[in-house]
Amino acid sequence: MGLKRDLGPVSAVALNMIDMVGIGPFVVLPLVMQFLGPYFLWAWIAGAVLSVIDGLIWAELGAAHPEAGGSYRFLRLAYGEHKWGRLLSFLYVWQTLVQAPLVLASGAIGFAQYFSYLVPLEAWWQPKLVSGTVVVLLVVLLYRRIGSVGRLGVTLWVGVLVLLLGLIGCGFWFGNLPVPLLPAAGAAPNWAGLLLPAALGQATVKTVYSYLGYYNVCHLGAEIRKPEKVIPQAIFLSILGIAALYLLLNIGVARVLPWEVASRSEFIVSTFVEHLFGPRAAQLATGLVLWVAFASLFAVLLGYSRIPYAAAADGEFLPAFAKLHPTKHFPYVSLLVLGGAGFVFSLLFKLSEVISAILAMRILVQFVGQAVGLVLLRRRNGTAHLPFKMPLYPLPVVLAVAIWLWILWSTGLSFMLSGLAMIAVGVVVFLLWNRQRGRWPFEKAISPPTR
Structure with missing residues (x-):
């Protein structure tokens, strides 16, 4: 028995949005201000633009091929089932075994960071205990049928909206500071303005991390009802909704706290609420941040476990990963392995070490490879069968590739090299594995029969 299509449009949008929000905006908002000063909104706008452009690629592929696996399936179809498609799809799964637990760990570490506002975590092992416990609890909650998972996702989504809308409302109601997009005429030059291309690239690396997840619905394609309509809807509703919330959140915070103050805060939400209403209200807001962070990790682990x-x-x-739970019908081996690795990573790494590395590892194989793959599919199969067609093709593809390469460069040389090294190791593993199995590129040619 295969996966069941039990997720409707509301569940799909909810799971996408909670995947996107997470701890990201509450952790990187001060970092973006450090890069761009008072013009920090441009990085959030750039992240939204990239998400919409890349979302067109995901929407077209996801609607046409609504199966479990997301990019794994798309790369395999685009580059060929038996040769290069096998290599690229293998590399994607190979990276997923590392990047998915790192994404999970980054959220759990951020959770522990905000948790320390409520309960001081002074000993070195205390934050690690919190982050590890979060991962274990996530695995326990996801060990169930997909239908109940979807309902739980909607419940967690409510907490996301309550927090974001509450912060935005407070910022606009009580704040009165100006939030400039451009320097005023005659104003003294700002360092961020002088170094805008480099600073914008580094800041956008952080905001893109906060937008990632708009494609989570494609990983669950085999479990969505009417996927040819629901997948594109979920992608664009998620991107537009989250982009609006992020921009309004940043404006709201900046209307209350000067950017110089906000950029130095480790708990920007807590600092914001404490400035307006005092410590008790800040503790409540911090609790809601933890709710949002947990909700996002819930959706992240759910989607990645299907790859x-x-x-x-x-x-x-490995055949063990194909096993479904005998009664609940979900890939429990994959869930346990990724959750276990995420638990270990949450104990080993710091948040600052994983954000740029996550992006650098994924860009070439997943995002750039997938964009080029869409072009190959269109040339091979035409467009008559596509339920969703991106407008202005091929302009979105060209823009997506160019922007992703700019983001890759902006992560820095060390992260770029680490991403390339991960790909190289994956190629070696692929070749060794297929040599042992006698498969491409090591299959033996069949000699013609002799008479």
Whole structure:
């Protein structure tokens, strides 16, 4: 028995949005201000533009191929089922075994960081205990049927909206500071304005991290009802909704706290609320931040656990990952393995070490490779069968590739090299594995029969 299509449009949008929000905006908002000073909104606008452009690629691919696995499936179809498509899809799954737990760990570490506002975590092991406990609890909650997961996701989504809308409302109601997009005429030059291209690139790396997740619905394609309509709707509703919330949140915070103050805060939400209403209200707001962070990790682990399952079901990964729970019908082996690795990573790494590394590792194979793959699919199969077609093709593809390469460069040389090294190791593993199995590029040519 395969996966069941039990997720409707509301659940799809909810899971996408809670995947996107997470701890990201509450952690990186001060960092963006450090890069761009009073013009920090441009980085959030740039992240939204990239998400919409790249979302067109995901929407077209997801609507046409609504199956479990997301990019794994798309890369395999685009580059060929038997040769290069196998390599690229393998590299994607290979990276997922590392990047998915790192994404999970980054959220859990951020959770522990905000939790320390409520309960001081002074000993070195205390934040690690909190982050590890978060990962274990996530696995326990996801160990169930997808239908109940969708309902739980909607419940968590409510907490996301309550927090963001409450912060935005307070900022606009009580704040009165100006939030400039451009320097005023005759104003003294700002360092961020002088170094805008470099600073904008580094700041956008942080905001893109906060937008990632708009494609989560594609990982669940085999479990969505009417996917040809729901997947594009969920992608664009999620991007536009979250972009509006992020921009309004930044404006609201900046109307209350000068950017110089906000950029130095480790608990920007807590600092914001404490400035307006005092410590008790700040504690309540911090609790809601923790709710949002937990909700996002819930959606992240749910989506990523389907990727190794899809690869194993195709015979392209370890067979154990293809197992479904005998009564609840979800890929429990994949869930347990990724959750276990996320638990270990949450104990080993710091948040500052993983954000740029996550992006640098993913860009070439997943985002750039997928954009080029869409072009190959269109040339091979035409467009008559597509339920959703991106407008202005191929302009969105060209823009997406260019912007992703700019983001990759902006992560820095060390992170770029680490991403390339991960790809190189994956290629070696792929070749060794397929040599042992006698598959491409090591299959033996069949000699013609002799008479």
